[in-house]
Amino acid sequence: MKRRNDTLLLVLTGLSAVLVLAALYLALVGAPEADLKSETGRYAQRIIYFHIATAWVGFLAFFVTFVGGVGYLRTQARKWDILALASAEIGTVFMLGVLVSGSIWAKPAWGVWWVWDERLTISLVQFLVYVGYLMLRSSVSDPTRRARFGAVYGIVAFISVPINFIAIRLWRTQHPLMFGAEGGGLSDDMMFAFFFCLATFTVWYATLMWHRIRLEQLRDDVEDLKQRVMS
Amino acid sequence: MGYLAAAYAVLWAISFGLVFSIVWRQRKLQQELQVLRQVVEDETISHE
Numbered sequence: 001m002k003r004r005n006d007t008l009l010l011v012l013t014g015l016s017a018v019l020v021l022a023a024l025y026l027a028l029v030g031a032p033e034a035d036l037k038s039e040t041g042r043y044a045q046r047i048i049y050f051h052i053a054t055a056w057v058g059f060l061a062f063f064v065t066f067v068g069g070v071g072y073l074r075t076q077a078r079k080w081d082i083l084a085l086a087s088a089e090i091g092t093v094f095m096l097g098v099l100v101s102g103s104i105w106a107k108p109a110w111g112v113w114w115v116w117d118e119r120l121t122i123s124l125v126q127f128l129v130y131v132g133y134l135m136l137r138s139s140v141s142d143p144t145r146r147a148r149f150g151a152v153y154g155i156v157a158f159i160s161v162p163i164n165f166i167a168i169r170l171w172r173t174q175h176p177l178m179f180g181a182e183g184g185g186l187s188d189d190m191m192f193a194f195f196f197c198l199a200t201f202t203v204w205y206a207t208l209m210w211h212r213i214r215l216e217q218l219r220d221d222v223e224d225l226k227q228r229v230m231s
Numbered sequence: 232m233g234y235l236a237a238a239y240a241v242l243w244a245i246s247f248g249l250v251f252s253i254v255w256r257q258r259k260l261q262q263e264l265q266v267l268r269q270v271v272e273d274e275t276i277s278h279e
Contacts, residue, residue, distance in 0.1 A: 024239075028235075043235040044234045044238075046235055047234070047238040047239075050238070051238070054242065090249065093245060093249045094245075097241070097242050097245045100241045100242075101238045101242055104234050104237050104238040105234070105238060107234060204246075208249065208250070208253070211250075211253050211257075214257070215256055215257050218257060218264065219260055221260075222260055222263050222264050222267065225264065225268065225271060226267060228271060229267060229271060229274075
């Protein structure tokens with residue numbers, strides 16, 4: 001069973017690598033150029049393929065943390081706590097990617113690296129909230145309390161995801177709206193590259209989750225053995 | 232072009248950083264696990 005899982009994980013990792021390379025090609029070369037006057041703007045527009053896919057993974061990861069938190073509070077099973085922790089860590093790293101890539105896009109598009117508009121501020125706060133989640137977990141030594149605190153925090157912190165999502169619809173922010181009532185910001189030709197990147201990053205997230213969950217299971221094995229040695 | 236390269240470089244660096252961190256922690260735990268298994272095995276032999 002373990003060997004079969006190892007092979008599956010290896011295949012998934014390889015598939016992720018191939019998909020990421022294909023997505024990179026589509027985002028940088030395959031997708032048509034945006035209808036913008038400045039050359040810098042046209043190049044910068046290609047950032048959004050990975051920027052939005054990264055944000056999608058961040059939101060998905062925080063949703064899984066929420067699910068893990070609910071699962072843990074209902075069952076007290078360690079597997080839910082592992083799921084929540086692994087997903088929060090990956091989501092936080094991806095949110096950092098969103099903030100940095102968004103800031104790099106903003107410079108040629110808006111002329112500034114950062115503006116304190118609703119969308120950007122909420123994204124930063126969301127990132128900090130999940131950094132707080134990881135800090136909280138590392139500061140509690142008792143595993144049961146750590147899992148319980150983490151579960152409650154992960155559930156409450158998830159509120160930031162819908163707020164972040166609707167921010168550009170609720171307020172008139174500087175951040176562009178990709179899909180709205182007035183149509184999207186992408187042409188039909190760009191849609192294929194866009195959704196390919198979204199699917200690729202979802203597979204990439206699943207791969208990272210599998211590796212991260214294995215890491216936590218390994219940590220549990222070490223702790224169990226330590227207990228045996230001590231007793 | 233510079234902004235595009237910078238954005239993708241940063242995203243790659245962050246992704247690789249995460250992968251490297253997971254692999255590094257996994258190796259460290261595997262080493263620890265190996266040492267602990269050896270200790271348990273040695274204790275079992277000495278008790279016999």
